[in-house]
Amino acid sequence: EDQVTQSPEALRLQEGESSSLNCSYTVSGLRGLFWYRQDPGKGPEFLFTLYSAGEEKEKERLKATLTKKESFLHITAPKPEDSATYLCAVRSGSDYKLSFGAGTTVTVRA
């Protein structure tokens, strides 16, 4: 069974203070690692998909990287509007479903 572990559970940052979120995974045949952002009272919003070790993707202040065992979401010079819960998920084998981690809640103070 796929396992996804995210750390830390919560992260409090000062505006402009860069940091990284971790997503460790155990799957049989990774077919994609996904990052989502979720705001309170909303559904998860798609950010990135990574398919192979060494791959990187960027969007504004966010950059996602992937190794064979984990993925990192780097937040560079965060702003208060980056405050949200960030979810990591994996797709494996011949399956279509995504298995999600518990998420990291990021709070950025002005």
Add this chain to the structure above:
Amino acid sequence: DARVTQTPRHKVTEMGQEVTMRCQPILGHNTVFWYRQTMMQGLELLAYFRNRAPLDDSGMPKDRFSAEMPDATLATLKIQPSEPRDSAVYFCATSDSRTGELFFGEGSRLTVL
């Protein structure tokens, strides 16, 4: 603006009552998922369909939950009878299965008293 539409957004009901949640997938998406989110368990997959056929419902309590997709524009999740432990946010998500990216609705927040 293509999006997944879920109704109702909020539902408060009493234990033992039937609850039906509905989802309209993004046009052209052939895979539909039902997830449940709670503080304790996070996002759990309940069931999913591809081309309207159920592929996996192993995450769903079979005695009280049922999921159907009567046509390509409607997916339903029914709970009968509902129990307080069913209180959660239920999300529908859809994908076109080529990219694997799931697009989520805004969720149906269910409270069972």
